[in-house]
Amino acid sequence: MQHGDEHYTVRLAHLYPTLMNLYGDRGNIIALRRRCEARGIGLEVTGLGLGEPFDTEAYDLVFIGGGQDREQRRIAEDLLTLKGESLRAASEDGMPMLTVCGGYQLFGRSYQPAAGEQLPGLGIFPMRSIHPGEDASRCIGNVEARWQGGTLVGFENHGGRTYLEDGTTPLARVRAGYGNNGEDGTEGAVIGAVFGTYLHGSLLPKNPAFADHLIRLALRHHYGAEVSLPPLDDALERRAHADAARVARSDAAAARRARPLFARLVRR
């Protein structure tokens, strides 16, 4: 795990760490740190808040967490005007990025919040997100989604619905839960090495294969070479993953059982 005489290092830009941090999103950074350090890889984390530009040369990996409409409104202009051009350039250059929920929505073309004006997004993902309004039901619960021969698990809580444009690849396919919009079975989006998802929870501690995928992509971006990661003892992570999947499936089964009963009550 050495590169010449140097140890490997991953330089992570954490966008708006205080404003965009819901449902354990920060746990993603902790998981990345643990999985890097266990292999002797350094993880340098730089928080970039309002007023701080994004330097494409300074990072190998980008993370942005979720935030409610209010926070999204606070960061949207800064994201677009101060960081947008360089984030778009970095994404085209293959820099891996993980964007979650409110952050994910703003990496699309636009987000229409529950109230007020539409927010323009970075347009990295060809998709639009629309919140149908405060009275609409939210997409809340545990999710299991098929991803690369395995599954991703997590917790979602969003009012906005995301619609991918034709040809945009979803990150995963929903098995239990809502995902992008509760209608078309898609969850998240992927373009190049940029990933969007509605999964909080935290996502990466329970999905170690996805965490390692990001670390590998970040090292490839930094060093221009494939780095193989020695396996870790993931017994706990696998248990957390299996538990979350079980909860998601039993929630989905309970929702299915409740549906005819609800329909009967409504008809009466």
Ligand code: GLN
């Ligand atoms: N404000 C967005 C929504 O409700 C995002 C919420 C979130 O990041 N959890 O759709």
